[in-house]
Amino acid sequence: AQSVAQPEDQVNVAEGNPLTVKCTYSVSGNPYLFWYVQYPNRGLQFLLKYITGDNLVKGSYGFEAEFNKSQTSFHLKKPSALVSDSALYFCAVRDMGTSGTYKYIFGTGTRLKVLA
Amino acid sequence: GAGVSQTPSNKVTEKGKYVELRCDPISGHTALYWYRQSLGQGPEFLIYFQGTGAADDSGLPNDRFFAVRPEGSVSTLKIQRTERGDSAVYLCASSLNGPTSGAETQYFGPGTRLLVL
Numbered sequence: 001a002q003s004v005a006q007p008e009d010q011v012n013v014a015e016g017n018p019l020t021v022k023c024t025y026s027v028s029g030n031p032y033l034f035w036y037v038q039y040p041n042r043g044l045q046f047l048l049k050y051i052t053g054d055n056l057v058k059g060s061y062g063f064e065a066e067f068n069k070s071q072t073s074f075h076l077k078k079p080s081a082l083v084s085d086s087a088l089y090f091c092a093v094r095d096m097g098t099s100g101t102y103k104y105i106f107g108t109g110t111r112l113k114v115l116a
Numbered sequence: 117g118a119g120v121s122q123t124p125s126n127k128v129t130e131k132g133k134y135v136e137l138r139c140d141p142i143s144g145h146t147a148l149y150w151y152r153q154s155l156g157q158g159p160e161f162l163i164y165f166q167g168t169g170a171a172d173d174s175g176l177p178n179d180r181f182f183a184v185r186p187e188g189s190v191s192t193l194k195i196q197r198t199e200r201g202d203s204a205v206y207l208c209a210s211s212l213n214g215p216t217s218g219a220e221t222q223y224f225g226p227g228t229r230l231l232v233l
Contacts, residue, residue, distance in 0.1 A: 004158075036224075043120070043207065043224035044159070090158050094215060102172055102215035104149070104222070106158030 002027045004093050006107035013081045014115050021076040021110045023091030033074040034092040035065055038109070044090065050074060061085070081114045088112075118142070120225035122208050128231045129198055137193040137228045141210030148191050149222060150183055151207040159207055165191060166214040198232045205229050 003026045013019045025031055032051060036044040048059025055067045065076045076089060091107040121140045129135050141148050147166055151159035161175040165185045173183075180198075185191040195202055209222040 034221075041226070043226045044209075046221050046223070049221065092158075102164065103161045103175065104159075104215075105161070106151075108156070108158050 002093055002103070002105045004091050004105050004107040006089075006091055006110045008110050009108075010111045010113060012113045012115060015083055016080050019076075019078050019081040019085070019112065019114070021089050021091075021112060023074045023076065023107060024072050025074060025091070025093040026072060027093055032094045033065075033067060034094075034104075035059065035063070035074075035076050036090045036092065036106075038088040038090065047076070047089075081112075083114045083116050086112055086114045120208055120210055120223055122206075122225040122228050124228060125226065126229045126231075128233065130233050131198060131200060133198050133232075135195050135198055135230065137195075137206050137230070139191045139193070139208030139210075139225060141189065141191070141208070142212075142223055143189075145210035145212050145223075146188070147211045147214040147220065148185060149209045149211075150191070150193050151209065153205045153207055153227070155204075162193070164215070171214065195230075198230075200232050203230055203232045 005024045034049045035047040038044045047063050048057050050057050050067045058064045063078050065074055067074050088109045088111050090109050092104050094104045123138045149164045150162040153159045163173040163183050164171050167188045180196045183193045205227040207227045209224045211220040211222045213220050
């Protein structure tokens with residue numbers, strides 16, 4: 001069965017410092033991996049995705065994520081955090097369809113708080 | 117251009133009543149998804165449409181939940197005999213092509229907050 005784990009409910013980081021939001025996954029085949037951000041009273045916004053190729057994926061707003069197959073991880077990173085990055089971040093995984101399903105599985109979310 | 121829109125933004129109903137939630141996807145998007153997000157949780161997949169047909173409805177929790185997309189654009193999620201446990205934010209998303217075409221990006225609407233009293 002597919003699953004996603006975001007082990008941290010909340011991450012606090014000082015403005016200007018690098019940030020990491022962790023995500024690990026489990027799928028039966030090769031994964032498609034996604035990061036979304038949710039601001040209060042707004043829908044989820046796409047940040048970036050991993051399909052294949054380079055393990056380092058660059059996305060919106062200066063975010064990037066590193067795919068690590070051996071550790072089954074897809075951690076979200078940013079070199080220098082902004083107060084405006086404070087939001088709820090969701091990791092999601094989808095099987096490539098080899099298991100017969102195209103469901104997206106979302107993690108429980110990590111609240112990022114960037115302190116001025 | 118216009119994003120995904122959902123109406124109503126909030127819905128309060130009484131236990132046992134019937135509700136309909138509407139989703140207008142981005143124009144031209146062939147795939148449409150419904151999710152349910154409970155407090156403190158991530159979105160939980162309910163159903164996925166490719167065109168007019170439900171390609172995967174394995175996430176619908178029981179037969180009180182039903183969704184349609186008769187013309188391949190607007191979709192309606194229908195909940196019969198609502199229960200207090202149905203209270204959640206219902207999210208709709210659309211993508212240009214369906215998941216069989218690859219790792220397509222989903223674009224989410226703002227959601228409908230359903231409260232069953």
